[in-house]
Structure formats: structure tokens, C-alpha cells
Amino acid sequence: MIDLLNALVALLNYVVIPATAYGAQLALGALGVTLVFGILRFSNFAHADVMAFGTMVVIGVTALFQSWGISFGILPTALLALPFGCLATIALVLGTDRVVYRFYRRVKAAPVMLMIVSIGVAFVMNGVVRMFVGTEDRTFSDGARFLISARDFKAATGLDEALSLKTTQAVTVVTAVIVVAALFWFLNRTRTGKSMRAYSDNEDLALLSGINPEHVVRVTWVIVAILATVAGTLYGLDKSFKPFTYFQILLPMFAAAIVGGFGSPLGAIVGGFTIAYAEILFTYAFKKVAGYVLPEALQPDGLAQLLSTDYKFAVSFAILVIVLLFRPNGLFGGKSA
Amino acid sequence: MSFLCATRMRGGYGGADILQGCDITVEKGEIAVIVGPNGAGKSTAMKAVFGMMSLREGSVVFDGEDITKLSPQDRVAKGMGFVPQTNNIFGTMSVEENLEMGGFLRRDDISVTIEQIYDLFPILREKRAQAAGELSGGQRQQVAVGRALMTQPKLLLLDEPTAGVSPIVMDELFDRIIEVARSGVSILMVEQNARQALEIADKGYVLVQGGNAYTDTGAALLANPEVRRTFLGG
Numbered sequence: 326m327i328d329l330l331n332a333l334v335a336l337l338n339y340v341v342i343p344a345t346a347y348g349a350q351l352a353l354g355a356l357g358v359t360l361v362f363g364i365l366r367f368s369n370f371a372h373a374d375v376m377a378f379g380t381m382v383v384i385g386v387t388a389l390f391q392s393w394g395i396s397f398g399i400l401p402t403a404l405l406a407l408p409f410g411c412l413a414t415i416a417l418v419l420g421t422d423r424v425v426y427r428f429y430r431r432v433k434a435a436p437v438m439l440m441i442v443s444i445g446v447a448f449v450m451n452g453v454v455r456m457f458v459g460t461e462d463r464t465f466s467d468g469a470r471f472l473i474s475a476r477d478f479k480a481a482t483g484l485d486e487a488l489s490l491k492t493t494q495a496v497t498v499v500t501a502v503i504v505v506a507a508l509f510w511f512l513n514r515t516r517t518g519k520s521m522r523a524y525s526d527n528e529d530l531a532l533l534s535g536i537n538p539e540h541v542v543r544v545t546w547v548i549v550a551i552l553a554t555v556a557g558t559l560y561g562l563d564k565s566f567k568p569f570t571y572f573q574i575l576l577p578m579f580a581a582a583i584v585g586g587f588g589s590p591l592g593a594i595v596g597g598f599t600i601a602y603a604e605i606l607f608t609y610a611f612k613k614v615a616g617y618v619l620p621e622a623l624q625p626d627g628l629a630q631l632l633s634t635d636y637k638f639a640v641s642f643a644i645l646v647i648v649l650l651f652r653p654n655g656l657f658g659g660k661s662a
Numbered sequence: 663m664s665f666l667c668a669t670r671m672r673g674g675y676g677g678a679d680i681l682q683g684c685d686i687t688v689e690k691g692e693i694a695v696i697v698g699p700n701g702a703g704k705s706t707a708m709k710a711v712f713g714m715m716s717l718r719e720g721s722v723v724f725d726g727e728d729i730t731k732l733s734p735q736d737r738v739a740k741g742m743g744f745v746p747q748t749n750n751i752f753g754t755m756s757v758e759e760n761l762e763m764g765g766f767l768r769r770d771d772i773s774v775t776i777e778q779i780y781d782l783f784p785i786l787r788e789k790r791a792q793a794a795g796e797l798s799g800g801q802r803q804q805v806a807v808g809r810a811l812m813t814q815p816k817l818l819l820l821d822e823p824t825a826g827v828s829p830i831v832m833d834e835l836f837d838r839i840i841e842v843a844r845s846g847v848s849i850l851m852v853e854q855n856a857r858q859a860l861e862i863a864d865k866g867y868v869l870v871q872g873g874n875a876y877t878d879t880g881a882a883l884l885a886n887p888e889v890r891r892t893f894l895g896g
Contacts, residue, residue, distance in 0.1 A: 516766075519755070523763045526752040533744060534809070535735055535767035 327484070332617035334486040339613075344605040345598070346494040346563055349501035352597025353556035354574065355581035356508065356590055357549045363525035363588035364545040365426070367439035370575065372553060374450035377571035378417055379554030380561045381458045383410035384465045391467070399469035400496060401562055410558060414550040421446055422546055430542075447572070454568045463566045466493050493562040504555055505594060508548065512590065517544055525588060573638065577604065580641040584648050586655025595656060600641050608634040665690045665725060665848055666817055671710050672719035679718065680706045682872035686850065688817065688865070693839065693849045695880065697856035697893065698869035704852045705747070705821055707869060711850065712744050712819055713737050725816065739767060743815030747822045750806035753795025757786050760794050760805050764812030772812065779808040782841060800831035804838070811842070818842065820851035824858075836862050857894050860884050868893060 354376060361369040386406035390396070397405050425446060429439050472495050475487035512518040517540075524531040524541045532538065557571065564570070581600045585592020610628035619625075632640065648655060664687040674680040680703045688694040696704045709715045711722055713734045721730045729737055734744070752760050761779060765772035780787035783804040789797060794805045803823055810818060823839070824832040832855060840862055843849050853859035860866050863880030868889060876889055883889050 516762075519759055519762060520766060522755060523752050523759075523766075526754045527749055530746070530750065530752065530809075531763070533734060533738065533746075534763050535738060535813075536763070 328617040331484055331486040332614045334482075334484055334488050335614050335617070338486065338488045340602075340605055340609055342488075342490060342494055344602045346497045346559075347605065348598035348601030349497050350556055350560040350563065350597075351574070351577055351581045351601050352594040353501055353504060353552050353559070354578040355585070355593035355597045356505070357552040357556065358578055359582040359585070359588055359590060359593040360545055360549055360552070362582070363590075364521060364541060365430075365439070367436045367443065368579070369549075370440060370443045371421075371447035371450055372549075372578065373571045373573075373575040374447045374454065374568075375414060375418060375550065375553040376557030376560070377454045377566075377568050378450055378557075379410045379414035379550070380557035380566055380571070381454050381568075382413040383407055383554065383558045384458065384463060384561070384566060386410065387465050397468060399492060401466045401468045401493065403465055403467075403558055403562055404496065404500075407555065407558055410554045411551045414554045415547050417450075418546045418550045418553075419543065422542065451568060451572060458566075458568065460568060463561075465566060466562045468492060491563070493559075497559040497563055500555060500559060504552065508552070508590065511548075517541075521545060576638055576645075577601075577641040580645040580648075583645060583655055586657035589655065589657040592655050592657035600644060603644055604637045604640045607631045607640045608637050663723070663726060664688065665692075666711070666850070667723040668707075668711050668720070669723075670720040671707065671717055671722075673710060673715060673717040674706070675715065680872050681710060681717075681720075683720070684869060684873055685877075686711060686867060688848045688850050690816075690848055691843060691846050692864040693843045693851070693862055693880075694865045694867065695856075695859045695863035696850070696852045696867045696869060697859060698867075698875070699893065702869040703872040704869055706872075708819055708821055708850065708852050712742060738813055738815075741813075741816040742819065743810035743813055743817070744819045745803075745806045745810045745821060745823060747825055751794045751802055751809065754793060756791050757794050757797070757805055758790040760809050761786075761812050764809035767813060775812055775814060779811055782811075782838060783808055798831075799827045800835065803827060803831075803835060807838070807842070811847075815847060817848045817850065820849065822852055822854055824853065824855055832858065857884070 354372065358369060358372050361367065361372070383403050383406045386409045387403045390402050390405060395405065396402050425442060426439065429442055469492050471489055472492050473488060473490040475489040478488045512522055520531070520536045521541050521544060523534065524536055524538060560574070577600050581596035582593050584599055585594065585596030608630065610630035612625055612629045615625050615629055666688040668686040671681045671684045672679055684703065684707050686696070686707060696707060698704050706715065710717055713732055717730060721728060723729070724740060724742065729740060732740065752763060755763070758776070761776050762772065765775060785801055786804055786808060789801065794802060797805065807823065824835055827835065836858060839849060851859065860880040860883050866878060866880045866883040867874060868876040868883065876883060876886065878886065
């Protein structure tokens with residue numbers, strides 16, 4: 326019985342908690358990608374760098390707040406800096422749209438062309454971010470490090486296995502729930518939100534109904550900027566901030582959006598958690614858990630790990646390929662990618 | 663002057679002209695039907711009336727105002743409603759949301775109009791919360807017509823409203839269209855089911871090669887032996 330509990334705690338600690346936090350971050354990122362695809366009808370490869378830009382601003386404002394002695398109690402100061410990061414990012418994406426994307430919209434460029442344009446935008450943004458903040462790893466979380474620390478948990482329960490819950494993990498999940506709830510309320514209950522869905526659903530009919538496409542596009546960019554900044558900041562708080570890592574999570578974000586069905590917000594969330602759990606389950610060494618639940622004779626010799634953690638991107642890539650082969654419209658039947 | 667007066671319309675989608683000086687007029691509260699063989703320019707004539715195609719020659723006068731140069735959106739604001747033949751609903755949105763989007767331009771209370779549309783199409787009230795894309799073909803057409811009626815148009819343009827629905831549903835749709843016309847909305851419709859459409863038409867236009875071949879009341883066209891032999895299959 327104790328063994329089972331130990332196994333359960335180990336699973337919670339090493340799989341469920343990290344995967345849920347990572348899944349929430351991916352889901353927020355994938356929501357941004359899927360909204361751009363649904364409304365502007367192209368795959369935005371610059372999304373990860375928009376996230377990096379937003380996070381960079383948040384880091385800057387956080388440092389400023391810290392130098393002024395402002396803090397947020399046990400919560401990270403970065404949460405206070407988040408609105409400023411969002412504003413800066415909104416300005417960035419609206420400016421980019423005005424200078425770059427609007428031209429291609431006017432000439433009715435093919436989605437593939439817009440996708441390539443977004444890769445160019447990604448390179449520029451990436452360069453800007455590295456110029457300002459540098460390329461090295463940065464940690465910017467402060468406040469209490471743990472809500473439940475391993476030592477306290479062991480002392481309280483008397484189990485061999487420890488469970489720890491980082492503040493940033495709890496903050497990630499709570500923030501993601503709030504942001505997603507606000508987004509769905511906006512899309513389903515407000516006039517502007519409904520007009521965005523209508524435009525995404527049937528562009529011609531939306532135009533006939535008098536919906537102003539430029540307004541829809543602007544609102545979309547504002548939402549995407551907020552989602553990207555929140556996702557980037559949460560990811561940076563939970564792990565660390567390094568511009569290049571952000572470019573790398575583009576793949577799992579796209580995989581999440583496509584698994585759920587490109588253009589479907591609900592799908593992006595389900596996809597985010599699917600990818601996160603898959604990545605972590607495939608790269609987790611189950612030896613410890615097996616040690617608790619299996620009898621001596623059946624103990625695995627190795628780590629019982631399917632893939633080395635270095636290969637975690639291969640997991641999202643494999644899922645992406647499988648989904649595209651067998652269910653190209655994704656789980657929630659979005660537009661085909 | 664008629665309520666809608668499209669005269670000497672000439673134009674096409676670049677290249678050769680499809681409309682060769684075609685005339686369409688519709689009176690207030692009247693049902694006008696455009697019929698004719700495939701490729702005669704029926705849908706094109708309607709698109710020209712709605713401004714989805716720019717005319718090289720000719721003019722469109724609506725309610726006493728020359729609207730030849732206006733965009734489709736501006737014509738909606740002037741009191742035209744258009745139901746395209748395909749992709750005429752927001753499939754992922756609920757029936758009620760479809761109607762709300764139809765009334766997007768209106769700043770006044772649209773709930774009264776929504777109720778009127780539910781009275782006209784009772785099945786839509788029943789399915790108000792369901793995604794429009796999940797409905798049957800006939801019900802989707804009702805959503806499409808309902809969406810266009812949300813702006814309270816004075817002229818409703820219907821591009822083959824009965825395409826792909828069963829004969830029973832077709833009869834029901836025509837009944838509803840008559841009801842809409844009785845409420846004072848003029849209707850201009852393009853139809854493949856020429857015989858049934860002419861039966862409910864106050865006025866019929868037979869187009870051939872982008873021009874008016876016959877124009878008369880619906881009943882007279884049905885009785886015309888020439889029209890029967892060439893277009894209605896005997």
C-alpha cells in the first residue's frame with residue numbers, strides 16, 4: 326500500500342505536475358498560433374519570437390520593479406510586469422502587421438507566401454530580442470520558490486517519495502485557466518468575438534454581413550499578443566528564458582495546434598496537453614515507479630525510459646506526422662493544415 | 663420608375679461579356695424569377711444587381727437611387743439582402759449566432775427581428791442553439807434566408823435557394839418565400855427549378871446568352887408554348 330502511494334507520488338511529481346504546467350504553456354502558445362491561422366489564414370512562424378519579445382519586456386520591467394523594491398509577496402514580480410509586456414507586444418505585432426502583413430493581405434498573397442514572410446519576421450524579431458537581452462540563460466522568477474517543498478511533504482506524510490509543487494507551476498496553471506476562460510467568454514459572448522468566429526468560419530459571408538475585416542484582424546493581433554506574452558512569461562518563469570529555446574518550442578506549439586485541429590481554440594488546448602503529456606511520458610524513466618509496484622523478478626534492468634530527454638522534440642514531431650497522415654483535420658476538425 | 667431597375671447591363675469577369683445588355687426590374691413586394699438554360703448568365707445578372715461584378719455598361723437604380731458604383735456591403739446598407747447559392751451560413755456557429763451576425767450592422771435591438779424570423783421559420787427556433795452546419799439542407803437554407811432578412815432588406819436576392827433540396831422541402835421553401843414577399847419585401851431569385859419557380863412568380867425573366875429572351879408574368883410564361891417547348895421540357 327505504501328509502495329503504491331510512493332509510486333503515485335513519484336508519478337505526480339515527475340510526470341503529472343510538470344506535464345500539466347508545460348501543457349498549459351503549450352496550450353496558450355498553440356491558441357495564439359491557431360487564432361492567427363483561423364482569422365488571418367496563415368501559419369505564423371514568428372509566434373515563438375513574439376513570445377520571446379514579450380518575455381524580454383516582462384524581464385526588463387521586472388528588473389525595474391525589483392530595483393524600485395516593488396515585489397508581489399510570494400508570487401513572482403513578473404506577474405506585475407505582465408501587463409506592460411502585453412502592451413509592448415501588442416504595439417510590436419500591430420506595427421508588424423501594418424508594415425509587413427497588411428501589404429500581403431492587400432495583394433491577396435497565398436497562405437504559403439505569408440508563412441514564408443512570417444519566417445522572415447521571426448528572424449528579425451529573434452535578432453532584435455538577442456540584441457537587447459543577449460543569448461544566455463536568464464532566470465527571473467522571485468517570490469517563494471515552492472508552494473509544497475519536498476522536505477515538508479516528506480515530513481508531513483512520512484513517505485519515501487517527495488512531492489514538490491513550484492510556485493511557478495501553480496501560477497502557470499491558474500493564469501492559463503483565467504486567460505483561457507476570458508478568451509472563450511470573449512469569443513462566445515461578445516459581439517466582436519462572435520464576429521471573429523464568423524470571419525474565421527466564412528470570410529465572404531462575414532463581409533456580406535458588414536463585418537469589417539481590418540477590425541477583426543486588429544482585435545486578433547491584440548489577443549494573440551496577450552496570449553503570446555502570457556505563454557512566454559509563464560514558460561520563462563517555470564524554466565528559464567533563453568531566446569533560442571523559444572524558437573525551439575515552435576514545433577510542439579504547432580504540433581499542439583494541428584493535433585487539436587488548426588483553427589479550433591478548444592483543439593489547441595487539448596492538443597497542448599496531449600503533446601506535453603506525450604513528451605514527458607515518452608522521456609520519463611519509469612525505473613523508480615516500477616521499483617515500487619513491480620515484484621523483484623519483474624524489475625527492469627535499465628531506466629525503463631523510452632527515449633532520452635534530448636529527443637523530446639522527436640515526440641511532438643512524430644505525433645504531428647501521425648496526425649497529418651491519419652487525421653489531417655485534427656481531433657476537433659479544424660481546417661486542414 | 664420601378665423599385666429596382668437594372669438596365670442595359672453589360673459586363674463579365676474580364677474577357678468576353680457574359681451579360682449582353684440585360685434588363686431586370688422588380689416592383690415593390692413582387693417576386694421576380696430569372697430562369698434560363700445553363701450558362702445564360704442568370705447568376706451573373708443577379709451578381710451584377712448586387713455589385714459583386716462591375717458593369718462595363720448599364721446602370722442599377724434601387725429605390726430611386728443610382729447604386730451602380732456601390733460595393734455589395736454598401737448595397738446591404740441601402741436595403742438589399744443577398745443569399746449566395748453555396749457557403750451561405752456560418753456552419754460552426756449556432757443558428758441564433760448566424761442571425762445575430764446577419765444583423766451585425768444594426769445598432770438597434772435585433773431581438774424583435776430574430777423573433778419574427780423564428781415565427782417565419784419555426785424549426786429554427788427549435789434548433790436555435792445547434793450549430794448551423796449540423797442542420798439538414800432545407801433547414802440550412804432557412805438559416806441562410808433568415809440571416810439575410812436580419813438587415814430588414816427591402817429587396818432580397820436569392821441565388822438558387824432550392825439547389826440540392828428534396829421536392830417536398832422545395833415546396834416548403836417556396837411557401838416561405840411567398841410569405842416573405844407578402845410582408846412587403848421584394849424578391850429576385852435565380853432558379854433551376856424553372857416550372858415551380860414560375861408558378862409563384864409575379865414576373866419571370868428568361869435569359870438566353872446574357873440577354874432577355876422572354877419577359878412576362880410567371881403564369882404567362884408557363885402558358886407560352888415557345889417557352890414551354892424550349893425551356894420547360896414540353
